[in-house]
Amino acid sequence: MRKVVLYIAMSIDGYIADKNGKVDFIKGQNDIEQNGDSYTNFIKKVDTVVMGWNTYHQIVTELSPNKWVYNDMTSYVITHRALKSTENIVFTQTAPCDLIKQLKQQKGEKIWICGGANIIQPLIQYELIDEYMISIIPTILGSGIRLFGETQQQIKLKLIQTQYDNGITELIYKKRKCND
Numbered sequence: 001m002r003k004v005v006l007y008i009a010m011s012i013d014g015y016i017a018d019k020n021g022k023v024d025f026i027k028g029q030n031d032i033e034q035n036g037d038s039y040t041n042f043i044k045k046v047d048t049v050v051m052g053w054n055t056y057h058q059i060v061t062e063l064s065p066n067k068w069v070y071n072d073m074t075s076y077v078i079t080h081r082a083l084k085s086t087e088n089i090v091f092t093q094t095a096p097c098d099l100i101k102q103l104k105q106q107k108g109e110k111i112w113i114c115g116g117a118n119i120i121q122p123l124i125q126y127e128l129i130d131e132y133m134i135s136i137i138p139t140i141l142g143s144g145i146r147l148f149g150e151t152q153q154q155i156k157l158k159l160i161q162t163q164y165d166n167g168i169t170e171l172i173y174k175k176r177k178c179n180d
Contacts, residue, residue, distance in 0.1 A: 004128055010134060017145040019141075049074075055115035078092055113129065130175055
């Protein structure tokens, strides 16, 4: 069965975007210093990316308006809009949990949960994320879009790796099993 990985950055106080939905705070403490390259290593083992409409829209209008950055993968965009899918981008109205359950049964590499909060939070709630790769950005936003919402129960995780570069701390957790 395929693994589902949440790979995302958040501020120290737990926000994945500011109150206007912007992510321009996602950088290290020193603009001159180059950030680590964990993304390059991560993306080599991913063939499917899942995101919501807001994340998709931000990518195509702000972050990379001239080129779809996930061309080598199948991208699923969960939206209520009736849009025509392309060869690499599937627009779907399927609920996040249902989509992930379907994708996990298919052959392939890792499934990357890219964003946003409305997609991520139900997946956390129903424990459908196998691995959490969270980069903590050295910024306190004070408000915005939270990564974690309320859950009905605790979700126990096991820290498997930490990495630090240019003020950014990357934490990698897996779901804890009974014997962990």
